[in-house]
Amino acid sequence: MKISASEQVQQCLISHPPKTKHKVRIALRRLTDGKGDLKALKPPLEGFIRLRIGGLRIIYRQKSRVTIQLEYANSRDQVYEVFQQVVRAMKERA
Numbered sequence: 413m414k415i416s417a418s419e420q421v422q423q424c425l426i427s428h429p430p431k432t433k434h435k436v437r438i439a440l441r442r443l444t445d446g447k448g449d450l451k452a453l454k455p456p457l458e459g460f461i462r463l464r465i466g467g468l469r470i471i472y473r474q475k476s477r478v479t480i481q482l483e484y485a486n487s488r489d490q491v492y493e494v495f496q497q498v499v500r501a502m503k504e505r506a
Contacts, residue, residue, distance in 0.1 A: 413444035417482040421470065424485040432468065439465045443472075443480065456496060464488075471495050
């Protein structure tokens, strides 16, 4: 399984302390096995899945059977509202 991360996800994860980064690495390894605290999102974010790691949320989508794209990461209190704005902007550009 291949996991790719958007620039925003990379920058978000860089800003976290080592302990959080370690938890993220463990969670991503489990994700490749289809395990973890996962939840399919409802409209308007349908098609995306949430991975919960403590107070951090990573929004991703399964691009193919072997590819996962990490789209957005943020704290629990901001992730959904801000990501909805990101999705709207992506749709307007398309």
